[in-house]
Amino acid sequence: ANSLIKFKKLYYKVLQTFRKYFLPGFIFQSLIIGGGYGTGREIVEFFLKFGPVHGLWNMLITTIIWSVVLALCFELCRIGKTYNYQSFIKDLLGKFWIAYEVLYIFGMILVLSVMGSASGDIINQMIGLDHFFGVCIMMFLVSFMVFKGSVFIEKIFSYWSIVLYCGFGILFILAINNFSIEIIDAFQNQDRNTSLWKGGVKYAAYNIGLAPAIFFCTKHLKSKNEAIFSGLLAGAIGILPAFFMYISMLSFNSDVLQSTFPVNIVLDALGYDYLKIFFQIILFGTFIETGASLIHGLNQRVFDSFSNVSNNHRITFSLIALVISIFLSEKIGLIKLISNGYGMITWGYWLVFVIPVLIIGSIKIFKK
Numbered sequence: 391a392n393s394l395i396k397f398k399k400l401y402y403k404v405l406q407t408f409r410k411y412f413l414p415g416f417i418f419q420s421l422i423i424g425g426g427y428g429t430g431r432e433i434v435e436f437f438l439k440f441g442p443v444h445g446l447w448n449m450l451i452t453t454i455i456w457s458v459v460l461a462l463c464f465e466l467c468r469i470g471k472t473y474n475y476q477s478f479i480k481d482l483l484g485k486f487w488i489a490y491e492v493l494y495i496f497g498m499i500l501v502l503s504v505m506g507s508a509s510g511d512i513i514n515q516m517i518g519l520d521h522f523f524g525v526c527i528m529m530f531l532v533s534f535m536v537f538k539g540s541v542f543i544e545k546i547f548s549y550w551s552i553v554l555y556c557g558f559g560i561l562f563i564l565a566i567n568n569f570s571i572e573i574i575d576a577f578q579n580q581d582r583n584t585s586l587w588k589g590g591v592k593y594a595a596y597n598i599g600l601a602p603a604i605f606f607c608t609k610h611l612k613s614k615n616e617a618i619f620s621g622l623l624a625g626a627i628g629i630l631p632a633f634f635m636y637i638s639m640l641s642f643n644s645d646v647l648q649s650t651f652p653v654n655i656v657l658d659a660l661g662y663d664y665l666k667i668f669f670q671i672i673l674f675g676t677f678i679e680t681g682a683s684l685i686h687g688l689n690q691r692v693f694d695s696f697s698n699v700s701n702n703h704r705i706t707f708s709l710i711a712l713v714i715s716i717f718l719s720e721k722i723g724l725i726k727l728i729s730n731g732y733g734m735i736t737w738g739y740w741l742v743f744v745i746p747v748l749i750i751g752s753i754k755i756f757k758k
Contacts, residue, residue, distance in 0.1 A: 414621070416551035417544065417604045418601065431652060434647060459601070460598070468611045500735065502681055516671075554631065557668060561669065562635075599739030599744070
C-alpha cells in the first residue's frame, strides 16, 4: 500500500512537471508544424535558400525570438489570468486589439489553406485516394478534436508530439548515416551574399503571431519561474524538428528548392518504403493538430462569452473556416501560399504582436 502511494505521488509529480514545462512547448510545436513546416517547404523558403551556414544562423534567430516572446507571453497569461487570445490581446493592446483580430483570422486561413493542400497530397500518395478525399478526412478529424475540447486536445498533442519527435529523429539519424559526406560538403558551398537574419526574423514573427491560440495550456503555470522557463523551452521544442529536417535536406539542396514536398525527396533517396508511409502518417497527424489548435483558439474567442453554445455550433463554425481555407489552397497552390502569403503577414505580426509583447509586456511584468 505504501509503495502504491509513493508511486502515485511520483506519477503526479512527473505529470505536473510535464504539464508545466513541456506541454506548452509541445502544443506550440503542434500549432506551427502545419502543412508548410511538416512538408519541409517552409524550411526551404525561410532557411535553406540562404545557404547551409546562413540558414542555421536564421534558424537560431527564429529560436531566440520564439523563446523570448513565449516566455513573456506565458508570464503575462499567468499574472493577468488571460488564457484565451481575446482577453490576452485586449489586455496587451487595449483599444487597438482589433488590428490583431484581423491578422489572426487572415493568418489562420492562410495556415489552414497550406495544411489543406498538403493533406490532400499526402492521402493521395499514401493510399491513392483523390486529393479531395484527403482534404475531407482532415476536415472531419479537425472538427472531431474541436468537438472534444481542451483536455482531449492536450492529451492527443502530448502523445502525438512524442511520435513526431521519434519520426523526425529517425529521419535525421538515417540521413546522417547515409549522406554524411554530402551534408558536410554542402557546408562548403555557402553564398556570402545571402542574409544571416532576414529569413529567421520573418519566420519567427509569422509563427509566433498565432501563439495566443494555444494559451489555454498556460493554466498549469503557477509561478514566474515556471512561466519563463516554460516559454524559453517552448522555443527550442518548436524548432527541433525543423533542425532535423534541415540537416537531412542539405545533401539535396538543388532538388528541394522548387519542390512542393521537399521532405519526400529525402525519404525517396533513403529507399525505405515503410519509413515513408510512417512519416506521412506522422505529418498528416501534425496537420490535424495545427488545424485543431487554430480552430479551437478561434472557437474560444467567439463562443466563450456565450452561455447557450452547443458543440454543434463549434463544429459548424470549424467547418466553415476550413471550407474557406481549403478553397483558397486549391485556387492558389502550396508554394505560392507560402512564398507570397507569409511575406505579406509577417511584418503585421511584428507591429501588432511581437513588438507590443517585447515592450508593453515587459513593462507590465516589471511593474507586477
